[in-house]
Amino acid sequence: MFKQLAAVTWMNLQTLPQRFGASSVIVIGIAGVVAVLVSVLAMGVGFQHTLADSGRADRVIILRGGSDVELNSNLTREDIDVIASAPGLVKDSLGKPALSNELVTVANVPKIDTGTDANVTLRGVGAKLLTVRPEIHLVSGRMFQPAVRELIAGAGAARQFRGLTAGSILRLRNADWTVTGVFTSDGDVHESELLADVDTVASAIERTGYSSAIGLLESAAAFDAFKDALTTDPRLKVDVQREPDYYAAQSKDLSKTLKVVGTTVAAIMAIGAMFGALNSMYSAVATRSLEIATLRAIGFGGVPIVISVLIEALLLSLLGGLLGAALAWVFFNGHSVSTLGGAFAQVVFKLTVTRTLIVTGIVWACIIGLLGGFFPAVRAARIPVAEALRAA
Amino acid sequence: MKFFPLLWATLWRKKTRTIFTLLSIVVAFLLFGLLETVDYAFSHPSGGASGADRLITINKYSITFSLPYADVQEIKSVPGVAAVTWLSWFGGYYQEAKNFVFALPIDTDSYFTVYNDDFVIADDQMRAFRNTRTGGLANSALLKKYGWKIGDKIPVHSTIWTQKDGSLDWTFDIVGVFDTKDPSQASAQAATFLFHYEMFDEGRNFGKGNVGWFEERVADPAQSAAVSNKIDALFANSANETKTQPAKDFALAFIKQLGDIGFVLHAILGAVFFTLLFLTGNTMMQSVRERIPELAVLKTLGFGNGTILGLVVAESLLLCGMGAVIGLGLSYVALPGIKNALQGVDLSPAGLVPGFGVAVLLALIVGIPPAVRAVRLNIIDALAAQH
Numbered sequence A: 001m002f003k004q005l006a007a008v009t010w011m012n013l014q015t016l017p018q019r020f021g022a023s024s025v026i027v028i029g030i031a032g033v034v035a036v037l038v039s040v041l042a043m044g045v046g047f048q049h050t051l052a053d054s055g056r057a058d059r060v061i062i063l064r065g066g067s068d069v070e071l072n073s074n075l076t077r078e079d080i081d082v083i084a085s086a087p088g089l090v091k092d093s094l095g096k097p098a099l100s101n102e103l104v105t106v107a108n109v110p111k112i113d114t115g116t117d118a119n120v121t122l123r124g125v126g127a128k129l130l131t132v133r134p135e136i137h138l139v140s141g142r143m144f145q146p147a148v149r150e151l152i153a154g155a156g157a158a159r160q161f162r163g164l165t166a167g168s169i170l171r172l173r174n175a176d177w178t179v180t181g182v183f184t185s186d187g188d189v190h191e192s193e194l195l196a197d198v199d200t201v202a203s204a205i206e207r208t209g210y211s212s213a214i215g216l217l218e219s220a221a222a223f224d225a226f227k228d229a230l231t232t233d234p235r236l237k238v239d240v241q242r243e244p245d246y247y248a249a250q251s252k253d254l255s256k257t258l259k260v261v262g263t264t265v266a267a268i269m270a271i272g273a274m275f276g277a278l279n280s281m282y283s284a285v286a287t288r289s290l291e292i293a294t295l296r297a298i299g300f301g302g303v304p305i306v307i308s309v310l311i312e313a314l315l316l317s318l319l320g321g322l323l324g325a326a327l328a329w330v331f332f333n334g335h336s337v338s339t340l341g342g343a344f345a346q347v348v349f350k351l352t353v354t355r356t357l358i359v360t361g362i363v364w365a366c367i368i369g370l371l372g373g374f375f376p377a378v379r380a381a382r383i384p385v386a387e388a389l390r391a392a
Numbered sequence B: 001m002k003f004f005p006l007l008w009a010t011l012w013r014k015k016t017r018t019i020f021t022l023l024s025i026v027v028a029f030l031l032f033g034l035l036e037t038v039d040y041a042f043s044h045p046s047g048g049a050s051g052a053d054r055l056i057t058i059n060k061y062s063i064t065f066s067l068p069y070a071d072v073q074e075i076k077s078v079p080g081v082a083a084v085t086w087l088s089w090f091g092g093y094y095q096e097a098k099n100f101v102f103a104l105p106i107d108t109d110s111y112f113t114v115y116n117d118d119f120v121i122a123d124d125q126m127r128a129f130r131n132t133r134t135g136g137l138a139n140s141a142l143l144k145k146y147g148w149k150i151g152d153k154i155p156v157h158s159t160i161w162t163q164k165d166g167s168l169d170w171t172f173d174i175v176g177v178f179d180t181k182d183p184s185q186a187s188a189q190a191a192t193f194l195f196h197y198e199m200f201d202e203g204r205n206f207g208k209g210n211v212g213w214f215e216e217r218v219a220d221p222a223q224s225a226a227v228s229n230k231i232d233a234l235f236a237n238s239a240n241e242t243k244t245q246p247a248k249d250f251a252l253a254f255i256k257q258l259g260d261i262g263f264v265l266h267a268i269l270g271a272v273f274f275t276l277l278f279l280t281g282n283t284m285m286q287s288v289r290e291r292i293p294e295l296a297v298l299k300t301l302g303f304g305n306g307t308i309l310g311l312v313v314a315e316s317l318l319l320c321g322m323g324a325v326i327g328l329g330l331s332y333v334a335l336p337g338i339k340n341a342l343q344g345v346d347l348s349p350a351g352l353v354p355g356f357g358v359a360v361l362l363a364l365i366v367g368i369p370p371a372v373r374a375v376r377l378n379i380i381d382a383l384a385a386q387h
Helices: A002-052 A077-084 A155-160 A198-204 A220-231 A243-287 A289-297 A302-332 A355-382 A385-391 B004-011 B015-043 B071-076 B108-114 B123-131 B140-145 B197-203 B221-234 B247-257 B261-290 B292-300 B305-341 B354-376 B379-385
Strands: A059-064 A099-110 A117-125 A137-141 A150-154 A169-172 A175-184 A194-197 A212-216 A238-242 A336-340 A346-350 B054-059 B081-087 B100-106 B119-121 B135-139 B153-158 B169-180 B192-196 B213-218 B242-246
Touching (some): A002 A243, A002 A302, A002 A336, A002 A346, A059 A220, A117 A346, A117 B247, A150 A155, A155 A336, A155 A346, A243 A302, A243 A355, A243 B261, A289 A385, A302 A355, B015 B261, B015 B305, B015 B354, B071 B221, B100 B197, B119 B123, B140 B169, B221 B242, B242 B247, B261 B354
Parallel strands (some): B100 B192
Antiparallel strands (some): A099 A117, A137 A175, A150 A194, A169 A175, B054 B213
16 A cells, blocks of 8 residues: 555656646745744744843842832832842842842833834943843943933844934933943843933932832742742832743733734634645646546555645645745844833844744644645545546 | 626636635635724724814823823913813722723813713713712723622722822722713723822822823814924923823824834735735636637637637636625624724724725736736637647
């Protein structure tokens, strides 16, 4: 039987070039589905990566209780002092804890591609910034100085928004700020932000108090004791979260939406592509009815015929799947886009076409191909031998 | 019209092929209908029937910054401003963060002067609201969603505003329920819960005397731009500069921040139609190729080039047209379903209209090449090829 199968399949494949037009319908139809599916899902994965990378298990974020996001939160100077004395924070040689008191606000900066204003996070950070966030590295310019209106811009923000290169001037709320440098931070969410000295930011927006406190713990295991110390302190009413948990919660909604949208659109497209595949395979079977009937007449079984048609459909759809995934990868992998994140400010992220996504796309392609090939395959096996031979 | 039976017969010459091609066209137009309506909704945010005369004034620096309440007197004095009211972002949810409640503190008199005609509220419930300090008016959809009843005391959690005791949970008495007069606004207002600004301002322990933003009604919508400029001129160079714009533009600017939705949708549609072009084009080519002897017979009978061209193009038009009508019809039927999924977005069938133009374009692109081939046919060769 395998011999028969191999013979029929080989015969089918040899005639493929003659049916170039009809076969390419399957390849291109499925490539379209896979390209759309992979690109939309790559958006969700990219966003998730950006936020998921924004945290270390040994770093904590402290917000006022019930605030959800930093922008809504408010901590007083006294709160910060209490938090700084909690056990478990990394200390420097002078005994100062690795804690950055931060103030998050939103600045309007025009986007490069549309020219329209978008909300960019301006984050005031404490003196311990580089101890708490060692992943921050300047790629150009120098660090901002406290007490003067200077800031550094994240590399992601610099790509998406106008006027964020070292040396340029940014007008924020009736005052000129100098961009002194551009930094990277391992591609995390802070690369979408502007960083400046916390007290300078506070005075510029006339605010007392802070949004959050970010602390670096001696180890990830120190979290529970640290959290208990703060949540049981009667002077405080705060939420203490590990950084990854905080950012994961923020990426959940958008990632889910993109997954639903991408899958729905691709599923509808897949139905269309399946009809295209059915058409092509039916016509492929029809043009070969004489050969198939001849094979049946000389004793070939029905099963090898069915399988050979399915193999052809599968090969074509596999080709389509690979083409679609390749298109998505070439055009969109690493493509930088931005959207409104959970904190009412722009998050810049890159579309990420992962291996899993490519595999997903190819699995979809094979399913479409199998469904599109099945009925034509059954018809091929049922071709009435005598009639087909006579018709010739 | 007299050729219609011939057209119909040739179209269904190969039933399975025509049905599958038709179904792929239907699917493509179903997607077209759905995506275009969503795109239309995002690029035409509806402000309701009376939305054109509404302005919104926010802090120029960002909406997350407040404005002094005292500005209201100056805005009132601007000629052309018929009414002004002030509001604040409450950031509310019910029990869990996913149960978003658009709780909006309102100054009852001025709010209902600006929105004089937008809401349907029973008179006695409106009276009860005015007389109850902790009273709240819930949208009928919100009431239904959480099973609230008039007379219930419900806690709404604010992610921003603490009360004097430090608590973020605010308790309201539901005294009434409202609906929007314009049904197209129903989904946009589905999570709205109105309560007294006075109670809000007295109850919160910081930010007193500041408001989130102002909303104005202008006497003459044609003067919106001039009035906006006059309002912003009042506060130019002050500590809190303002940015006033029509409510619709405000909504558009916000949507733009979500990213280039239109680009994504059109890129998807581009992929869909490129694929479809290939598929339908292939079907049409195949169908003409198979009919070469028949077309030769028609030519022998004296059918002119124009008629042959017309017949093939008409067949393509018929196929694409049927697919488009069915596909767009299906997406029209599916609209209420997506409306539920996209809360707050109003979908209008106006987004479907360009679909018919696309159908004609598609029909011409896939119909003309085989039609030209049919016209160029050499009768003798074609008839000879049959034997």
